[in-house]
Amino acid sequence: MSSLQITGLRTLPEVGAGADLSRLIVDATQKEAAGLQTGDVVVVTQKVVSKAEDRIVDLRTVKPSAFAKSLAQQWEKDPRQVEVILRETRRIVRMDQGVLIMETHHGFVCANAGVDRSNVPGDDNVSLLPVDPDRSAEEIRRGLGVEAAVIISDTFGRPWREGTTEVAIGVAGMDPLWDYRGRRDAYGYVLRSTEVAVADMLASAAGLVMEKASRVPVAIVRGFPFETGEGGGRRLLRAPTKDLFR
């Protein structure tokens, strides 16, 4: 039966620094999805992981550099926030029309190097991406008590298309990329270039039950036959030498 069930968890309490996310997820799943089961994929938003790991910066403590001030003035941004963005940045990919597309120290290419003001308590607080989202995913996974996979999701824009989708910035317990190269299609034709980013597709599927303005930071995908695999979300990052758009 090729059927999936996706359930957004509504009863997670407010998450603060040091929170035990695994335990909170197990408790909420018991109330809302008949308990966590072997084979579930647990999708957790970056925001709640960053809060638990205290990756929150109070902008009142930030002294912007001259470069940050200059950029901020040019694009009407908060110079303190631009300073935090630059600290998270390995390389500036594009800087135009008020948009900062950055490559982070992890290798993610995204707006503002993942620094974000939304869904963080406190008027002057911004959140940073986790230091190592694959490790964050693995730590959550270990605490679940069943053989489940964990994906840390974040909201990224993309070239050429309007609107954001969700991507997997951290992955544990599953192969994030399915390789169909060499397999045959339904007519016997040998597929040549198809690798499927299943972890990103799972992140987007989970995003459908996580409304932006509400507190649904975790979703359970049940019924997806993932394969166990190594390498985590890092495997979804294209090497700069293979990339035509940097």
Add this chain to the structure above:
Amino acid sequence: MSSLQITGLRTLPEVGAGADLSRLIVDATQKEAAGLQTGDVVVVTQKVVSKAEDRIVDLRTVKPSAFAKSLAQQWEKDPRQVEVILRETRRIVRMDQGVLIMETHHGFVCANAGVDRSNVPGDDNVSLLPVDPDRSAEEIRRGLGVEAAVIISDTFGRPWREGTTEVAIGVAGMDPLWDYRGRRDAYGYVLRSTEVAVADMLASAAGLVMEKASRVPVAIVRGFPFETGEGGGRRLLRAPTKDLFR
């Protein structure tokens, strides 16, 4: 209850030119998902729509131009297939490392202008994208007999990240883009730039139950509270003047 069910249809017969997709979908849904229901989102792969609309080209009938031959030789491709790709192309966005990233006449930016050899019967046949995928989606929707939304999905790569995901190239009966700008998050912060490509996320979610090498060309997403809206999948295309990566 924020819960979704996604079911891939396994009993659709082989689709040929002129097939009545609406009827085939209604019949299969009766067998596999208790009948189509108001509020369902029906996701149909591009390949099956292109077959029904006879957007199949027999490469034996194609005479490659000198330019097509030159490109084909440089990248070890079939000159007849390159010719078909060039005919579908409005503008070449990138041409490197054997990859042709094209802007199609519709405005989609994708590899090979959507010309594809996989999952098409006949050794010399390739499929083209539908002429007007929004119209294709609307025509399918009208034949369903219930108030459902329809998405035509296709498999696109993207910069910076490995692996493909599914995107919505045609949309009918729903708003493909949710605009959160001006709304407040859970802490009262006014969201400034969030537009969510829900149609693309639905396409990716449906893709999770459509294996590449099997015949599952349609999936039903049940429980997603879409909003009706105009404009179709075209609204997901970023205007070239707003795009930093062409």
